[in-house]
Amino acid sequence: MITFLAIAAFVAAYVLIATERIHRVAAALWGAAAMVLLGVVDAESAFFSPDTGIEWNVIFLLLGMMMIVSVLRRTGVFEYLAIWAAKRARGRPFAVMVMLVVITAVASALLDNVTTVLLVAPVTFLVCDRLNAPPIPYLIAEAMASNIGGTATLVGDPPNIIIAARSGLSFNDFLLHLAPVVVVLLVVFIGLCRVLFRSAFRYDPERAEAVMSLDEKEAIEDPRLLVISLAVLALVLLAFVLHSVLHLDPSIVALLGAGALVAITRLEPKDYLSEVEWPTLVFFAGLFVMVGGLVKVGVVDDLGRALGDAVGDRYLLASSVVVWVSAGLSAVIDNIPYVATMAPIINDLAGGAGQQGQALWWALALGADLGGNATAVGASANVVVLGIAARNGHPISFWQFTKYGLVVAPVTVAISWLYLVLRYFVLA
Known part of the structure; x- marks a missing residue:
């Protein structure tokens, strides 16, 4: 009975988020409160449990990076980058989108995708304002590009870190097995952007000419603060990349960087x-408690074990089911607790089956990372972009994002599935 009520509370909250009958923050808090009132979640499981509680590493990573970005904004560097990007693209909107998408995807492979969108979004608003272009299509494309690019490496997306810890796969393993397909996905995604967002590419010759006449160097308002901020940011990014050496969680690195920047300046x-973005942080907290409730009553675990029982040691079938089921579930629940729950099950399925067994790990990573593009709440980067857009006067509705995601996610997951079949089963 409790399991049924927990599922009902989650579905009800998700419907409220999707229909936007009430604000998404209120809907998430309502869902979290329902889990508490039903007795599914208590203070211990909500605030302290690594399996069912709020993912504080995500919350404090966001907080630290938001503080760093706040200081950077005061220097004028985002205006500088906006003018530079627009001039390199010669004021053509699609060329600007391609540039921003590629930058976002590459940066997301080295950083986490949330940090990347926090840095790129302010530039997007400024360049769109200069070119008189609507910013929403660019922001949606960047969120999706961050999820695609983050799939390529161990540090690019939190689920990959979980997979590496459980499987023993290295940074180079991720790069060797996932980077090739991510490059293909990025090319396909750029082609999809040309079609999906075609109405946004209105070329304004006068705006383009005005942009080409600008001197980006004049945008820098505080050179000293810029040097200090970039030095701190560089150290933070270096610590992210050296995660496996330093053994410092990204959240700790972000908070240390923010604290150092505040102390120095x-x-x-x-x-x-x-x-x-305080509403975004609160939304994440509520969402984590909601999903934690499903984990605690065993819903996610039951789904995973049913998968294991159904596919057995048929690795081609297992990989196909894992990539599609992971994509579908990651579209509606946070992929961090999902991957944490599935990892031991995949570990049992993969066993000592060599390359074909290892394909199950890549199927889990691809499905969980790319499936998040399907809906506005499927990935952390999506939620952050929605919060930034609303704060800057360009709110993106759940369905405005999701109508594009329901095209991009199935296409990219289908290509990934084909890659898995060819590389690990047909051509192995």
Whole structure:
């Protein structure tokens, strides 16, 4: 009975988020409160459990990076980058989108995808304003590109870190097995952008000419603050890349970087807290509690074990089911607790089956990472972009994002499935 009620509460909250009958933050908090009132979640499981509680590493990673971005905004560097990008693209909107998408995807392979969209989004608003282009298509494309690019490496997406910890796969393993298909996916995605967002590519010759006459160097307002901020940011990014050596979680690195920047610059709290997306952080907290409730009553675990019982040691079938089921579930529940629950099951299925067994891990990574593009709440980067867009006066509705995601996700997952079949079963 409790399991049924927990599922009902989750579905009800998700419907409220999807239909936007109430604000998504209120819907997430309503869902979290329902889990508490039903007795599924208590303080221990909501705040302290690594399996069912709020993922504080995500919350504090976002907080630290938002503070760093707030300080960077004061320097004028985003205006500089916006003018530079627009001039390199000669004011042509599609060329600007391609440039931003590629930058986002490559950066997401080295950083986590949430950090990347936090850095790229301010540039997007400025360049779109300069070119009189609608920013929403660019923001949606960047969120999706961050999820695609983050799939390529161990540090690019949190589920990959979980998979590496459980499977023993290295950074080079991820790069060797996933980077090739990600390059193909990125090319296909750029082609999809040309079709899906074609109405946004209105070329304005006068705006383009005005942009070409600008001097981006004049946009820098505080050179000293810029040098300090970029130095701190560089150290933070280096620590992200050296995660396996330093053994420091990204959240700790982000908070240390934000603290160091604040201490060195001696800025007032209003200067570095004004740009923090507090509603986004609260939404994540509520969403984690909701999903944790499903994990605690065994719904996600039951689905995983049913999968294991159904496919047995038929690795081609197992890989196909894992990639598609992971994509479908990651579209509606956060992929971090999902992958954490599935990892031991995949470990049992893969066993000592060599390359074909290893294909199950790549199927889990591809499905969980790419499936998040299907809906507005399927991936952390999507939620952050929606929060930034709303804060800047360009709200993106759940369905406005999802109508594009329901095209991009199936196409990219289908290509990934074909890659798995060819590389690990047909041509192995």
